[in-house]
Amino acid sequence: MKVATWNVNSIRSRLDHTRQWLQSNPVDVLCLQETKVVDEDFPTPAFEELGYIPYVYGQKSYNGVALISRQPMAAVQRGFSSVLGADRVGNLDDQKRVIAGRYGDVYIVNLYVPNGNAVGSDKYAYKLSWLDCLRDYLAALLEQHPRLNVCGDFNIAPEDKDIYNADDKTNHIMASPAEREALQKVLAVGLADGFRKFTDEGGHFSWWDYRAGSFRRNLGWRIDHHYLSAPLYDRATACTIDIEPRRWDKPSDHTPVILEF
């Protein structure tokens, strides 16, 4: 079984790329982020033509997540509230960033973690609050679903070796100590980095800024992840980053990360 995560930066702008990649990489479930489209305008037929079933949770212009699945999924849930209740979640479901569902005996959670803009900003505080809620959400889910694959765009590089030049980014957004601590608290519910089961090497990236020729110069970050509960971590046989789509014409700034188990 294969599960991939990919921030496509608008599904309508990246429809041909996404379809082309799926045809070459027929994963069981493709988790998309930043679809940037309301559900009624999601290009569902374009995926049905390829034998896939989209489950969508989007909004106008910003954010938006989708599960593109080869088989029907069960117990599909959207937002934090479906698990935690409205009182705990407050306004955090106004932005569409969470969709989850069961595929076979695995529960897949697809996340688009807030960017945070700049350390100390209002959006940064929102990101930390969101991660605190995520921890409660995953702790609750883990009780119901022991085999959990939590993937998506986390907008956090867990370690310095996940950034091209960490020395001048000690308090940079996506690398700041508070963000990394918040991520570690999330993982402490019982999740481990699938990519790190297979290599300790630095220099593996999933996102490159559009600006300044960052991709050509390989100035990247590893911010897209697959986190696994213990039973799935044991079963994982590979976790790879497919850089190829980042080379295509008018690419997303992120590239797919594939987990196999």
Add this chain to the structure above:
DNA sequence: ATGGCCTAGGATCTAGGA
């Protein structure tokens, strides 16, 4: 060079991304 580039929405600019 606290920038570069890209998307959506609505309009020739702004907000947001990371």
